[in-house]
């Protein structure tokens with residue numbers, strides 16, 4: 004008898020094992036939830052930072068490791084490294100229920116290999132490349148035990164005073180939505196559960212980029228029509244792409260802090276959009292509702308946030324300190340807490356952490372990804388694609404590779420960290436991997452190169468001018484490198500003056516005065532104002548902050564080994580007085596007839612309305628000619644597609660790439676409609692003299708818009724279509740929808 008049972012035992016185990024495997028993740032989550040005390044549930048909703056990196060005040064509150072041991076912390080941010088994450092996870096495994104920790108980090112533009120800042124990458128208009136950039140970042144960061152990146156930031160940015168425009172894809176909802184979805188896919192790879200897939204965190208929900216006056220953390224007040232039409236599309240696209248998590252934002256939106264905004268988090272995100280992941284607050288944003296004047300104290304703040312759908316508290320301790328009492332006082336239903344905890348546990352199961360909490364903390368893998376040559380190669384490619392050629396008078400660029408004396412002047416010629424930009428963490432210990440512009444230029448041909456720093460980035464001293472001018476006088480061409488220090492754009496880096504800091508422009512003037520042709524390279528995280536340079540330099544390359552391969556990529560473009568094809572993802576203002584500035588504005592009842600029309604029209608008396616460089620703008624070392632637009636129909640029905648075709652010819656002497664952009668205008672609507680809206684683009688490569696026919700399909704959905712009742716509607720009427728190489732595209736055609 005016993006023998007028989009013993010024989011059957013393995014089979015019984017197998018059956019039980021199969022049954023366990025069959026449990027869905029939801030069932031597994033429920034079975035863990037049933038075991039949890041209220042305190043343990045609240046622990047899962049609590050995220051704390053390690054103390055070595057911080058973007059806000061850190062509360063010293065005793066031994067965090069002890070809290071992990073008691074199951075009072077669900078997630079850490081700012082802890083990475085295979086060994087460090089493993090040792091913290093080991094402590095979590097000493098807790099009663101052994102629920103693994105999640106490790107999150109701001110992996111914004113690469114990790115070991117630093118890629119161009121997201122705004123720069125957006126200038127490539129190469130969606131696949133942006134997905135790949137996020138993919139590589141996830142491969143490198145996950146190898147250091149990280150499960151979760153606080154990216155992509157998908158906030159629409161129309162105000163270059165706001166330092167965080169560097170983290171997004173610029174001003175356009177259509178481009179922004181494509182980039183948002185691509186970056187989510189890149190980070191999450193083949194899906195959660197793979198050890199090189201990180202959870203994406205779409206931020207900051209919502210409209211954080213519309214802070215009044217471009218001042219970080221400031222209020223946002225806009226109609227729901229405007230919000231839905233121009234600001235929400237990238238968040239929605241990211242959610243549809245399967246983003247695992249969202250982060251809410253610091254700003255109040257129409258009077259309600261985003262952290263406690265039920266409309267955003269419950270009605271839209273978790274309701275209409277069907278988002279199944281969890282929402283983390285921004286750093287301390289739950290507690291900050293007291294300063295907003297929206298909550299009396301942390302008790303009330305915790306109540307408002309959790310009810311509105313903020314599932315995890317980053318660093319404010321409001322949940323830890325108040326949620327238990329709130330439930331006991333019957334101010335918060337336990338079902339609300341359970342829903343938040345389930346969302347968090349679900350992700351931990353999906354990541355495979357309940358099966359093996361250490362699966363990301365692998366020292367071998369970490370070593371392999373420490374300096375991956377394939378990743379560095381890719382960094383050079385995407386960096387070159389991100390560079391925008393703004394000016395090229397008399398084809399001063401590309402520079403010849405021999406026979407000339409070229410003076411390299413300015414604070415970025417030998418810079419290392421300033422090319423990396425804000426949010427670059429794990430490169431510091433190995434700056435030998437970085438080639439400066441100076442070293443990279445030295446490898447291009449056999450010119451004689453001269454160097455003088457001339458000035459620092461923010462210096463007020465002109466002591467170095469003399470040496471710089473002497474070098475300039477001995478040269479045939481001057482290359483000046485101007486821009487912002489790596490921490491001048493980024494969080495809490497709003498600037499009211501977005502011109503070159505320090506005495507850089509004075510030095511440019513002195514160099515121009517030598518009479519030698521000056522080429523200016525601009526390194527920055529945002530659009531800057533540089534009118535003197537724009538008008539007096541012979542050539543200008545906007546090189547942003549390109550990261551690890553900045554030097555090589557810049558030299559490739561400078562000396563013609565790569566023909567630039569980047570296009571601006573934001574309008575560049577003439578002065579700060581034009582901000583906010585964006586191409587998809589409304590016409591108003593008094594539009595100016597031309598640039599000089601000031602006759603009681605919507606214009607400045609002292610400034611043009613047009614930007615210095617429009618959205619979508621960027622030159623090439625070759626030139627492109629656009630034919631006429633051909634439409635397959637002049638009239639379509641509400642269910643029909645329209646096909647627009649155009650021929651583009653490379654009329655220059657070298658091969659090049661062009662981003663062909665399609666815009667529409669809805670001439671009359673039940674609400675006013677923008678003068679132009681991007682609805683499609685294609686990046687094409689053309690050999691010298693080659694022509695290609697590009698065709699776009701405009702779908703009924705592309706013509707829809709949000710009305711005043713926030714309904715997404717299609718209205719019959721007259722439309723215009725524009726195709727060209729930037730948002731001032733002049734080729735146009737008309738069609739009707741009935």
Ligand code: BGC
Nearest residue numbers: 058059109153206285286494
């Ligand atoms: C930022 C977030 C970031 C968080 C964690 C906050 O201050 O607004 O974007 O993810 O800090 O570092």
